[in-house]
Each structure stands twice: as C-alpha cells, then as structure tokens.
Amino acid sequence: MSAARAKARVVVDGSNIATEGRVTPSLAQLDEAVRAYIEENPGADVIVVVDATFEHRVPASERAAFGEAILAGEVVTPPAGAIGRGDAFILKIADRIDAVVLSNDSFQEFQEEYPWLFDEGRLVGGKPVRGVGWVFTTRLPVRNPKVLRQAKKAAKVVAPEEPPVKRAAKKAAPKAAAATKAPAKRATKVAKAEPVAKAEPVAKAEPVAKAKRAAKAVAPAEPPAKRAAKKAAPKAAAATKAPAKRAAKAAPASAAPAEAPAKRAAKKAAPPTVAEITLEPAVALRRGRHPVNPEPEFTRFLAAHRIGARFTGEVVTFTSHGAVITVEVRGGGRVECYAPTASLGTPPPARARDVLSRGERRAFRLVAVDPERRIAELALA
Structure with a gap:
C-alpha cells in the first residue's frame, strides 16, 4: 500500500471485519484489527461503521463496552431504517471523503453506483493469521455477474456496424x-x-x-x-x-x-426505460439512483401498506446481505422489496438463504420506504 493511501482516511466495515472467520461478530476482534491497522499505517484517520443490529449480535459480555464505544464516537451506526444497512452508509462516507474502505466484502449490489471500488488502493482486505496477527492487503472486489453481463452487452451494441452498402x-x-x-x-x-x-x-x-x-x-x-x-x-x-x-x-x-x-443499434444503446427495467428479475440488486418499481404500482403499494403493516411476499433471489422479495399489489402487478439479513431473525442469520428459500412465500413486515428509488425494506413478520 502506498504511503499516501496509508495516511489517508479509512472507513472500516466493522460488521464484516468483526465476523471474519466467525459465525457471530466479536467486538474484541474488531478492536484488535483496527489497532493492528493503525500500528501498520501510523497517521491513518480511521472511521469504524457497524450495522444497527451489531449490538444485539455481539456476545452479551461485550455489549456494555460497545455502548461506551458508541458514546465515545469510536464506532458509528447508520440511521435507523436506512436502506441498504451499513454497507450503503460505509460507501457514502468513503465516497464523500475519498477514503479507503477496509473490508473483505465485494459490495456487489453497489458496484454500479460506486465504480471507484475497482480503483487500485481503494479497497483493502484483512485476515487474522495464527502466529502472525492481522495481515492487510489491497484487493479488487469480485465483479457482480449481472453488471458484467450488462457491460458486455453494451459493448456489443456500441461497436460500430459496417454499413450494408x-x-x-x-x-x-x-x-x-x-x-x-x-x-x-x-x-x-x-x-x-x-x-x-x-x-x-x-x-x-x-x-x-x-x-x-x-x-x-x-x-x-x-x-x-x-x-x-x-x-x-x-x-x-x-x-x-x-x-x-x-x-x-x-x-x-x-x-x-x-x-x-x-x-436497432440505437435502440439497444439507448438507456432502458423504467418499464423495461422492471421486467428484468432482481431489479433491487442494482443500486443506481433510478427508481426500482413503476410509480403506479408503488403508489398503490404505499396506499395499501403503512410502516409496520404485515403481508405475504415471495422470495425471488438473494444478495450478499439479504434477499429480494416481490409483493402483489391490488389492481394487478408486483413491487420488488429488499429484506436485509439483519431483519431476518434474532440473532440474524449469517446468510439470508439460511432462513429463506427461492420461490418460498412468507409473511413480512414493512420497516422502511425510500420514495426516491421507489423501494421498500422488509423484515420477517
């Protein structure tokens, strides 16, 4: 890692680092990793961000120490009900201050919105090695297969076609x-x-x-x-x-x-309309600022369901930190919602697929709404 990057601001994906090599997070492991990073990179300004549910997932013996860290400003949590949980909050902070991200996550659902994740030196991973301690290294995220397919398709469309004449x-x-x-x-x-x-x-x-x-x-x-x-x-x-x-x-x-x-080439090269976007599966995986659901269906959904409302939804697909759920609306049509792993149980499961199955219909509860992107966050009822 270059000296310039080492002394830059660093945003730590606390939930990810605290769970590295474990089933449940450990505040002691997170503290050890942060101290090791600062010792290896003196002068680095570190900001630690954890999920809002982190306090309930760590061992009971560490909860008092976690509360003290929150009061001291040593650890930050995203606002309650934030769409995308801690990952979106981490990347927004890093994007605003041009910071390095310390995480072993690839943030696949955010790669379209934050392409700088693929810039050399912007993403650092770390693992504890027995007898050695924490070892940190720069890394590149694993590319989202769906984003990769879209990039290849766009390259084919943009390629100039020789005139028939x-x-x-x-x-x-x-x-x-x-x-x-x-x-x-x-x-x-x-x-x-x-x-x-x-x-x-x-x-x-x-x-x-x-x-x-x-x-x-x-x-x-x-x-x-x-x-x-x-x-x-x-x-x-x-x-x-x-x-x-x-x-x-x-x-x-x-x-x-x-x-x-x-x-035909012009039509393919043109950006897709909202109607075309909603026909593709797992739309909630794309984290650009364009709306996820059509306005008429999403308006009917909000009119029928308030925060805290319970209804049945179908599991469509999974992300690295949750699942995509479709809900039928009155008058026809469906809307796609997002259920983060942290909202799928107490304590939350390690993966959404541990408690849900593709095609399964379950009862969910409406937790939060993002009107700008026209998407709702759900939790298991």
Missing part, C-alpha cells in the same frame, strides 16, 4: 474485377492463335477484275491481332458494364434495410 460493394468488387480480366485474357488468346496472313502478289498482266480481287486481298493486310482486339473490345466493355450494373442493382437492395440495423 459497403459490405455489398466489397462483395461485388472482386466479381467485377474478375469479369473485366476474363474478356481481356480471351482476346489475348485469340490474337496469339490466329496466324499472320501473307499478302498475295498482284499480277501485272491479269484483267481488271483479277486486279480488283487482288486489291481486296491486299487491303485487309491489317494485323490479325489488331482485328481481334477490335472485336474483343465491345465484348469486354459489355462484360465490364454487366457486373457493375449487377453491383449497382444489388447495392440499393441491400441499402434499403440499412436503416433497420442502425435503428
């Missing part, structure tokens, strides 16, 4: 050239094949009729090669024009649909 001209050019060369070759062969005629001598004492015939015989003494070239010239010109005409006819035919590929 140009392709047709390329195909026609070799045929036209071959057709032009063929008559010339045939003319050359004909010229070589014909023998040179010898002029007959003119008889002096013959009658006028014989003299005229002799004159006619002498007149075409023009070289046969020249005669063959004259005969072959119109054929070669006709043969040259024919492929050119065929290429000209082919060009309009292929040029006609040229507009279609261009329109």
Whole structure:
C-alpha cells in the first residue's frame, strides 16, 4: 500500500471485519484489527461503521463496552431504517471523503453506483493469521455477474456496424474485377492463335477484275491481332458494364434495410426505460439512483401498506446481505422489496438463504420506504 493511501482516511466495515472467520461478530476482534491497522499505517484517520443490529449480535459480555464505544464516537451506526444497512452508509462516507474502505466484502449490489471500488488502493482486505496477527492487503472486489453481463452487452451494441452498402460493394468488387480480366485474357488468346496472313502478289498482266480481287486481298493486310482486339473490345466493355450494373442493382437492395440495423443499434444503446427495467428479475440488486418499481404500482403499494403493516411476499433471489422479495399489489402487478439479513431473525442469520428459500412465500413486515428509488425494506413478520 502506498504511503499516501496509508495516511489517508479509512472507513472500516466493522460488521464484516468483526465476523471474519466467525459465525457471530466479536467486538474484541474488531478492536484488535483496527489497532493492528493503525500500528501498520501510523497517521491513518480511521472511521469504524457497524450495522444497527451489531449490538444485539455481539456476545452479551461485550455489549456494555460497545455502548461506551458508541458514546465515545469510536464506532458509528447508520440511521435507523436506512436502506441498504451499513454497507450503503460505509460507501457514502468513503465516497464523500475519498477514503479507503477496509473490508473483505465485494459490495456487489453497489458496484454500479460506486465504480471507484475497482480503483487500485481503494479497497483493502484483512485476515487474522495464527502466529502472525492481522495481515492487510489491497484487493479488487469480485465483479457482480449481472453488471458484467450488462457491460458486455453494451459493448456489443456500441461497436460500430459496417454499413450494408459497403459490405455489398466489397462483395461485388472482386466479381467485377474478375469479369473485366476474363474478356481481356480471351482476346489475348485469340490474337496469339490466329496466324499472320501473307499478302498475295498482284499480277501485272491479269484483267481488271483479277486486279480488283487482288486489291481486296491486299487491303485487309491489317494485323490479325489488331482485328481481334477490335472485336474483343465491345465484348469486354459489355462484360465490364454487366457486373457493375449487377453491383449497382444489388447495392440499393441491400441499402434499403440499412436503416433497420442502425435503428436497432440505437435502440439497444439507448438507456432502458423504467418499464423495461422492471421486467428484468432482481431489479433491487442494482443500486443506481433510478427508481426500482413503476410509480403506479408503488403508489398503490404505499396506499395499501403503512410502516409496520404485515403481508405475504415471495422470495425471488438473494444478495450478499439479504434477499429480494416481490409483493402483489391490488389492481394487478408486483413491487420488488429488499429484506436485509439483519431483519431476518434474532440473532440474524449469517446468510439470508439460511432462513429463506427461492420461490418460498412468507409473511413480512414493512420497516422502511425510500420514495426516491421507489423501494421498500422488509423484515420477517
């Protein structure tokens, strides 16, 4: 790690570091890791952030010490009901102050919103090694497969497509050239094949009729090669024009649909509308600021359910820190909601898939709402 980065501000993903190699978090392990990092990087300004549920997940013997750390400002928790839990809060702080993030998480659901996660030196990981202590190293996050597929698809769409007229001209050019060369070759062969005629001598004492015939015989003494070239010239010109005409006819035919590929490429390159976004599965995985759910469905959802309301939802997919839940709304349609792992039990499970199954229908409780992104946070009822 460079000296500049080592002395920079560092935001510690406390819940992640405290749970490294463990099932439940440990405040003692977190404290040990932070002290080891500061010892290795003197002058680093460290900010430790943990989930709001951290206090209830650590052993009972550490809760008093955790309360003191909160009062002393040594540890920070996100506001109650914050969408995205501690991860979103950590990345917002690091983004605002250009800080290094100390975490072994890849923040896959936030990679689209914070592309700087892939900048060298912005993400540092750490693990305790027996007999050695804590070892820290710069790392790159594991890329979200969905974001990677979208990037590849966008690259294919943006790649310039060769105009159809140009392709047709390329195909026609070799045929036209071959057709032009063929008559010339045939003319050359004909010229070589014909023998040179010898002029007959003119008889002096013959009658006028014989003299005229002799004159006619002498007149075409023009070289046969020249005669063959004259005969072959119109054929070669006709043969040259024919492929050119065929290429000209082919060009309009292929040029006609040229507009279609261009329109298709433009449509693919254009940003998706909200309606198109909502058709894709697991929309809540994308953490950009665009709305997750269509406004009509989300408005009906809010009208039917207040904070604390209970209803049934279906588990669609999982993220690294929770699950995506779809809820049916009156009047037709569905909205996608997010259920963080911390809200799936007391104590919370290590993974959402430990208590939920894909396709399972369970009772959930509405915890918080983000009107700007049109998404709701749920907890198991």
